[in-house]
Amino acid sequence: MTNLQAPLWRSIAAFRVASLAYAAILLALRRSIYTHWGWAWGVLAVMTVWTLATTLLYRAPLYTKPSWKTKVLLVADLLVTIAALLATELVQNPHSIKLGAMPVTATWLAGPALAWAVIGGVRAGAAAAIVIGACVVALRHLPAGQVLRSTDLDGPVVLLMAAMLAGYIAKLSSRAEQAMQRATEIVAASRERERLARTIHDSVLQVLAMVQRRGAEFGGPAAEIGRLAGEQEAALRALITADVSVLLPDGELDLAAQLSLDAQAFVSVIIPAAPVLLSERAVWETTAAVREAIDNVRKHCGENAHAWVLVDDEGAEVSVTIRDDGPGMPTERLAEAAAEGRLGVSHAITGRMRDIGGSADISSSPGVGTEVRLRVPRKIQANGQAALR
Amino acid sequence: MRVMIVDDHPMWRDAVGRDLTEAGFEVVATVGEGAQALRIAGSVRPDVVVLDLQLPDVSGVDVTRGLVAANPDIRVLILSASGEHGDVLDAVKAGATGYMVKSASRAELIEAVRRTESGDAVFSPGLAGLVLGEFRRMAVSPDPNTPRLTEREAEVLRMVGTGLSYKQIAERLVLSHRTVQNHVQNTLNKLQLHNRVDLVRYAIEHGLDSAPD
Numbered sequence: 001m002t003n004l005q006a007p008l009w010r011s012i013a014a015f016r017v018a019s020l021a022y023a024a025i026l027l028a029l030r031r032s033i034y035t036h037w038g039w040a041w042g043v044l045a046v047m048t049v050w051t052l053a054t055t056l057l058y059r060a061p062l063y064t065k066p067s068w069k070t071k072v073l074l075v076a077d078l079l080v081t082i083a084a085l086l087a088t089e090l091v092q093n094p095h096s097i098k099l100g101a102m103p104v105t106a107t108w109l110a111g112p113a114l115a116w117a118v119i120g121g122v123r124a125g126a127a128a129a130i131v132i133g134a135c136v137v138a139l140r141h142l143p144a145g146q147v148l149r150s151t152d153l154d155g156p157v158v159l160l161m162a163a164m165l166a167g168y169i170a171k172l173s174s175r176a177e178q179a180m181q182r183a184t185e186i187v188a189a190s191r192e193r194e195r196l197a198r199t200i201h202d203s204v205l206q207v208l209a210m211v212q213r214r215g216a217e218f219g220g221p222a223a224e225i226g227r228l229a230g231e232q233e234a235a236l237r238a239l240i241t242a243d244v245s246v247l248l249p250d251g252e253l254d255l256a257a258q259l260s261l262d263a264q265a266f267v268s269v270i271i272p273a274a275p276v277l278l279s280e281r282a283v284w285e286t287t288a289a290v291r292e293a294i295d296n297v298r299k300h301c302g303e304n305a306h307a308w309v310l311v312d313d314e315g316a317e318v319s320v321t322i323r324d325d326g327p328g329m330p331t332e333r334l335a336e337a338a339a340e341g342r343l344g345v346s347h348a349i350t351g352r353m354r355d356i357g358g359s360a361d362i363s364s365s366p367g368v369g370t371e372v373r374l375r376v377p378r379k380i381q382a383n384g385q386a387a388l389r
Numbered sequence: 390m391r392v393m394i395v396d397d398h399p400m401w402r403d404a405v406g407r408d409l410t411e412a413g414f415e416v417v418a419t420v421g422e423g424a425q426a427l428r429i430a431g432s433v434r435p436d437v438v439v440l441d442l443q444l445p446d447v448s449g450v451d452v453t454r455g456l457v458a459a460n461p462d463i464r465v466l467i468l469s470a471s472g473e474h475g476d477v478l479d480a481v482k483a484g485a486t487g488y489m490v491k492s493a494s495r496a497e498l499i500e501a502v503r504r505t506e507s508g509d510a511v512f513s514p515g516l517a518g519l520v521l522g523e524f525r526r527m528a529v530s531p532d533p534n535t536p537r538l539t540e541r542e543a544e545v546l547r548m549v550g551t552g553l554s555y556k557q558i559a560e561r562l563v564l565s566h567r568t569v570q571n572h573v574q575n576t577l578n579k580l581q582l583h584n585r586v587d588l589v590r591y592a593i594e595h596g597l598d599s600a601p602d
Binding site for chain 2 (some may be wrong): 203206209217321
C-alpha cells in the first residue's frame with residue numbers, strides 16, 4: 001500500500017543526486033573562491049555518502065506514524081546537512097561568502113526539509129526549512145538590519161514554500177492511500193455479503209414459494225397468505241436479478257434490470273441473461289411506457305389477469321412486448337376507440353416511444369388478450385442522444 | 390416412471406416427493422447434495438431428475454453436466470427458487486430440458502415432470518426469454534458455425550415468452566400443436582449441440598483429446 005508514497009521518495013532521492021552533481025560542478029569550476037579547496041571536496045564526499053544513505057534508508061514504507069528510528073534518521077539528516085552547510089565557513093573565502101557565493105552544499109541542502117515534510121506534514125517541513133534557512137542567512141554574517149532588505153532571503157523563502165508544498169502533497173497522498181485501502185476493504189466486505197446474501201435469499205425464496213404453493217392448495221384465508229407470500233417472492237426475486245441498475249460510464253442503463261424491478265405477483269418480466277443497454281433516457285421512457293401498459297391491464301382486466309413483459313434485444317432494435325390474458329377486444333373496436341380519442345393511455349405510450357425515436361403497436365383479439373409492442377431502435381436513439389447534448 | 394429429486398431443502402424434497410408419489414410416479418431417491426446425486430444416479434437409474442440449482446456442494450449446472458454425461462437418455466428438469474439467469478441458461482446448455490420456478494402449482498409441476506419424461510422440452514416463459522436472448526447474443530458472432538434461429542422459431546419463442554400456451558400459439562400461427570412443440574425443441578437442441586461442439590473444439594485446441602499417458 002505504499003504505492004503513493006514511493007514516488008515522493010524517488011523524486012526526493014533524484015533531487016539529492018542531481019543537487020550533488022550540481023554542487024560538484026560548482027566546486028570544480030570555481031576553485032578561486034575557496035581557501036581550502038581540498039577540504040571542500042572532503043565535504044562533498046560526506047554529502048555523497050549521506051545521499052546514498054538517505055536514498056536507501058528513506059525507502060522503507062513510512063505512511064504510518066513515524067517510528068523512533070525514523071525520527072532519529074530525520075534529525076541526523078538535518079544535522080549532517082547543516083554541518084555540511086556550515087563547513088562552508090571553514091573552506092570558502094570569507095569575502096566570497098559575504099558577497100553571496102553558493103555554499104558548498106548548493107541546492108543539496110533542501111533534502112531534509114523535503115524529507116521532514118513528507119513524513120511529518122506541512123509544519124514539520126516548514127520547521128526544517130526555517131532551521132536550514134536560518135543557517136544559510138547566519139553563514140553570511142550580515143548585520144541584522146540588512147537581512148530583511150537583501151535578496152539573501154530569496155533562497156530560504158523558496159525552500160520554505162517547497163517544503164510546505166511537499167508536506168501538503170504528502171498529506172494528500174496518504175489520505176488518498178487510506179481512502180483507497182478503505183475502498184478495497186469495503187469492496188471485499190460487500191462481495192462477501194453478496195455471497196452470503198445469495199444463499200439466504202435462496203432460502204427465503206424457497207420458503208415463500210412453499211407458503212404460496214400450500215396456501216393456494218388449502219384455499220380460504222390460507223390462500224390470502226399464499227398470495228401475500230407470492231408478492232414478496234416476486235419482489236425479492238426482482239431485487240436479486242436487478243442488482244445492476246446503476247448508470248454505466250457511457251451514460252447507458254440496463255433496460256432489462258430496470259424492468260425486472262417492476263415484476264409483481266401478476267406481472268412476469270422475461271429478460272435475457274445479458275444486460276440490454278440503452279441510453280438513460282430511452283430506458284426511463286420505455287420503463288414509464290411499460291408501467292402505463294401494466295396499469296392499464298390492472299384497470300381493464302381485473303384482479304385475476306396476468307401480464308407478461310418480454311424484453312427482446314434484436315441488435316438493431318430492442319422490443320418490449322406486454323401481453324395480458326384478459327378478455328381482449330376485436331381489432332375494429334380498438335381502431336374505433338382510437339378514432340374517438342378514447343385511448344388516452346395508448347396515446348401516452350405512443351408519445352413516449354416517439355420521443356425516443358421508437359414506436360408502439362397495440363393489437364388485441366378476444367381470447368388472446370391485448371398485446372402492446374414497444375420498439376426502440378438503437379441507431380436513431382443514438383442520434384437523438386447526440387442532439388440532446 | 391422413475392424420478393430422483395435433488396434439493397438441499399428437506400421441506401421441498403418432502404413436498405415434491407409427496408406430490409409426485411401421489412401422482413403415480415416412482416420416486417426412487419431424494420438427495421440433498423450434488424455429489425451424492427451423481428454417485429447414486431448410476432444405481433437408482435432415474436428417468437427424470439428434478440434438480441434444484443442451489444446446492445451446498447456441487448453446482449446444479451455441474452450436476453446436470455455429470456448426469457447427462459453418464460447417461461445421455463436421462464432427463465433433467467430444473468426446479469429453482471431464485472432462478473438466477475446465468476445458472477439457468479448454463480444448466481440448459483449443459484443438457485437440462487426444462488426449467489420451472491418453485492412457485493409453480495402442484496398441477497404444473499406434475500405436468501412438467503410428465504412432459505420431461507416423454508422427451509418434451511418444458512419451457513416456462515422465463516426460459517424462452519433466456520434462450521431467445523442467448524441466440525440474440527450469438528447472432529452478432531461472425532463464426533459461420535454459430536447456430537441461428539429461423540424467423541418462425543424466434544416468433545414461437547417470443548410467444549412462449551409472453552405466456553401463451555402451445556395451444557394458443559398453434560391457433561394463432563395456424564400450425565399443429567406438435568409443430569409448435571418441435572420448434573421449441575429445435576431451439577433447445579441447437580443450443581445444446583452448439584455447447585457440445587464448443588466443448589469438443591475447446592478440448593482439441595487445448596490438447597485434451599489425446600489419451601493420458
